[in-house]
Structures are given as C-alpha cells and as structure tokens.
Amino acid sequence: MVAQWKTDGISALWPEINGPFLSLRGIPEHLMPVTETQELYKDLLLGFDAITSCEMKELYKFKLFLNRMHQRSNLPPELLLIHKAFIAWVNFEYERARTLFTQHLKAYPSDIITIFFVHMLDFCTGKTPRLTAEFSFCEPHIPHTHALYSYYLAIKSFVLCEDQCFQEALELGLEAVRLIPHNIYGIHATAHALHEMGRWQELSSFLIDCKPDWIENSGMRMHVYWHMAIAHERCNEVEQALQAFEELYELKDSPFAKQDLDAVGFLWRLRLKATDSKFNAIWERLALLWTGSVSGSTSYFHKIHAALAFSATSQTLLIEKQIAESDGFGIEPEAHRAGLDVLKGILLFTLKRYHESLALLRTSRDQWPLLGGSRAQREVLDLTLEYIELKTRPIVEERAPA
Known part of the structure; x- marks a missing residue:
C-alpha cells in the first residue's frame, strides 16, 4: 500500500x-x-x-x-x-x-x-x-x-473511442460501469462507443436502464440526455426524441447558464431534415443567449455552435462579427485556421451560397478534430456538409423518349 x-x-x-x-x-x-x-x-x-x-x-x-x-x-x-x-x-x-x-x-x-x-x-x-x-x-x-480503477477504464474507453477503436472502447466502458454503476464517465464513454458503432436501439436501452445512475448528475446529465435524444431520433422514434430533448433542456442550471451546446447540436440535426417552424422560438432564445459569449471562449467548437444558432435565426451579421473578432488568441494556429474556415462556411451556407460554402468546408474537413468536442458532436458538421452536397448536386432532368 x-x-x-x-x-x-x-x-x-x-x-x-x-x-x-x-x-x-x-x-x-x-x-x-x-x-x-x-x-x-x-x-x-x-x-x-x-x-x-x-x-x-x-x-x-x-x-x-x-x-x-x-x-x-x-x-x-x-x-x-x-x-x-x-x-x-x-x-x-x-x-x-x-x-x-x-x-x-x-x-x-x-x-x-x-x-x-x-x-x-x-x-x-x-x-x-x-x-x-x-x-x-x-x-x-x-x-x-x-x-480509481473504474475511472481510469472510463477515461481510456473514451480516448480509444475517439481513436476509432470502438469495440475495445465499448468493452472498457461497460467494465467501468460494472465496477462502479454511477461512474458517469463510464456511462458517457459507453454511450459514445455505441453511438459510433451505430447501435442506436442498444444505446437507447442502455441509457434508459441506467438512468437512475446518471439523471442526478448535474455535470453530465444534459449531455447524456443528448445521447438519448440522438438514439431515439436515429431509431425514427420521433416523439421519444423530442421528449428527451425537452427534458434535457429543462435541466439547465439557470436560464442563463452556458449549457446550450447540445441543444443547438440536436436541433440543428432536425433543421437539416426539415424547415419546421416548431422550434423557431427556441432558436431565437438560443441565439440571444449566445450573443454575449461569442468572444469569451478559446474553443472554436463553442463559437461554431453559436454560429449555427445565428444561422438558424438568419442573423448573418452576428456570424460576420464572430469572424471579425476571431483573432486566434489562446488558440493553436491550425485550429484557428480551420475554425475560421468553418465559421465562413456557415456564413456562406446561411446566405445560400452553397458552392462557396462547400469548398471551404471540404478544405478544412481534415482539421475538424482540432476544433474540439467529440467525434459524435462533430457529426453536426458532417451532416451540414452532406446537406450542402445535396444542394449543389446537379439536377438531372428526365427526358421523355423521342
């Protein structure tokens, strides 16, 4: 000892x-x-x-x-x-x-x-x-x-998941939770592994079964709820997905707490699928809450989520302001360049200049991991890129036979 x-x-x-x-x-x-x-x-x-x-x-x-x-x-x-x-x-x-x-x-x-x-x-x-x-x-x-061995396994599980060793990550995450059921980071790592493997129904069932072990965790419960909402959405369980989103959004510590990243990430996924006005009021609120903190972070991942909220509310001036004020202070050069390209890509996307947006996002694609967040959270950028690719795809007219 x-x-x-x-x-x-x-x-x-x-x-x-x-x-x-x-x-x-x-x-x-x-x-x-x-x-x-x-x-x-x-x-x-x-x-x-x-x-x-x-x-x-x-x-x-x-x-x-x-x-x-x-x-x-x-x-x-x-x-x-x-x-x-x-x-x-x-x-x-x-x-x-x-x-x-x-x-x-x-x-x-x-x-x-x-x-x-x-x-x-x-x-x-x-x-x-x-x-x-x-x-x-x-x-x-x-x-x-x-x-602290269970917590060590949980950290290792998440790291291996981000390194695309998904099966090993899943096994370590489950073992961490077996040793200490309330190990929130073990639950979190397991959720990420199942997410990356596309095992949506299993992910949903896992989080529902262990909900008593994570729902009282003030530090992580909103993010775990985000995983649950995504799992339901990918299983085409729309009502359950929306209910999970509503429940996660109600868990904010206060109306002004900076806990809106996952809310933006989930709603943006839905927005790319349909221009439903159901969430317009929430988008306006999210954009308003982001305005006061767009220059106060050293994370481009936070800046990008703010830009998505501004895009959803057609506030291009705020995205331009972000770009103008992003001087790279406190951020490594490669991440700064990639982050600026993504912000500019979101601005061009909002202006419906899809070809220009596509070029910028494709150019910076390999550097997106430097922006921060997890692979699962950065999917929001991949989905945006896929959406723009569809928008810019040439329309092939069907011709009647001669």
Whole structure:
C-alpha cells in the first residue's frame, strides 16, 4: 500500500475527494479539507474543472489562484510539476503544459487524477486520442484494486473511442460501469462507443436502464440526455426524441447558464431534415443567449455552435462579427485556421451560397478534430456538409423518349 501511494502523486493527498471529483457531480460539502494541503488540492480541482469550459474569465480567475499558489514556499513535491503545468495551460502554452503533466506521470505513474488532467487538456485542444501513449506507460503501475480503477477504464474507453477503436472502447466502458454503476464517465464513454458503432436501439436501452445512475448528475446529465435524444431520433422514434430533448433542456442550471451546446447540436440535426417552424422560438432564445459569449471562449467548437444558432435565426451579421473578432488568441494556429474556415462556411451556407460554402468546408474537413468536442458532436458538421452536397448536386432532368 505504501508503494502504491508513492506512485499515486496528488491522488494520495486526499483520497476521499478523488471519487466524488471524478464522478463530476461537484465536491460534496461534507468533505471538508483537514489540512492546508488538502484545502489547496480542493481549490486546484475546482479551478481545473472551471477552465475546461474554455472560458477566458475562468482561465484568468484560475491564473490568479495559481499566482497566489506560486508565492507559497512549502508546496508538496506532488504539486510542483502540476502547478507549473497549470500555469502553462492558463498562459495558453498547451504543449509545455502537456510536457509538464507527463513528466509528473513519469514520477507518479498511477496518478489517475493527473491522467484526467492530461485527458481534458487533450480534449480541449482537439487532440483526445493522443493520450494512448501515456496509457502504455502508466497502465502497468495501476492495479485492478486501485480505488480509481473504474475511472481510469472510463477515461481510456473514451480516448480509444475517439481513436476509432470502438469495440475495445465499448468493452472498457461497460467494465467501468460494472465496477462502479454511477461512474458517469463510464456511462458517457459507453454511450459514445455505441453511438459510433451505430447501435442506436442498444444505446437507447442502455441509457434508459441506467438512468437512475446518471439523471442526478448535474455535470453530465444534459449531455447524456443528448445521447438519448440522438438514439431515439436515429431509431425514427420521433416523439421519444423530442421528449428527451425537452427534458434535457429543462435541466439547465439557470436560464442563463452556458449549457446550450447540445441543444443547438440536436436541433440543428432536425433543421437539416426539415424547415419546421416548431422550434423557431427556441432558436431565437438560443441565439440571444449566445450573443454575449461569442468572444469569451478559446474553443472554436463553442463559437461554431453559436454560429449555427445565428444561422438558424438568419442573423448573418452576428456570424460576420464572430469572424471579425476571431483573432486566434489562446488558440493553436491550425485550429484557428480551420475554425475560421468553418465559421465562413456557415456564413456562406446561411446566405445560400452553397458552392462557396462547400469548398471551404471540404478544405478544412481534415482539421475538424482540432476544433474540439467529440467525434459524435462533430457529426453536426458532417451532416451540414452532406446537406450542402445535396444542394449543389446537379439536377438531372428526365427526358421523355423521342
């Protein structure tokens, strides 16, 4: 046990908090830090959780905390590289941040919390499959009896799914859920694997069966509901799909909470199938809510969903404003170029200049993973591209026989 704690790194600083943190429910109030180090660890986890939103404000707030942390002269050795890695992250030095995290893992290879840090950094920068290299190094040091082993399997399942190893991802996700049924990230990873494999009825049944284990999870339940709505829609169960959407939209923490990404993604799928005015009021609301935050994110994936809401409400000026204000600050160059092309493609699509939109989207297609999000979420761009291809396909007139 002593040897295991030595390799666990920051996970060993306060074991009681690790499970609730990786359950993504928020840290329970009854878990109060006992030592100064535990209090520091808790604030670090809360700050990390906030910056994964890619919001500039959250990055700056966490930077202020890290600066105060830097002034301490007695940081535990387990936190030294972690602290430097997060400073690099909030300074938009993503490669340096990743290098520092992986250096920490060389010293503490069974530190599953830090594996999660690297995973979320990769996810936010559009490089999710990259973590497979760290798995090969860390896994021999993580016993099946590790308290966080189920969560490790869940992280690995999602990464492998994004690397298109769908069957292995499914098996790992199911095993994670078997070990800890309320492991929300295991449920989430399993849903993604079934989605990628097109096993829609199985996905729907899985999420319905384990609903008691995810419906109370404030951090992930809206996204899991999105998976359920998609599964029903792909099974042509229209009423169930719309009901799932209504239920997910009612779960927002507040009317102004920034939780509209999945709502836009689902409604855009329906919009590409039919110009139904049933959701016009919701589209107007979504577009209005996005207007205040189009420049406050380092994620093009968020910017693109805002642009889709503006497109659905024919507000081309707002898309033009997005393009004008997107200068690439805090975003890696390749992702910036691809993101700009997609925004311009959505603008041209809204203006019904389909051939020009098609050219831009096709050109940037290979770079879409850098925009962030998951493969399942980025399907909204593939579906848009398919729609435009149909719009630009030459019409072949049927001629009567001579």
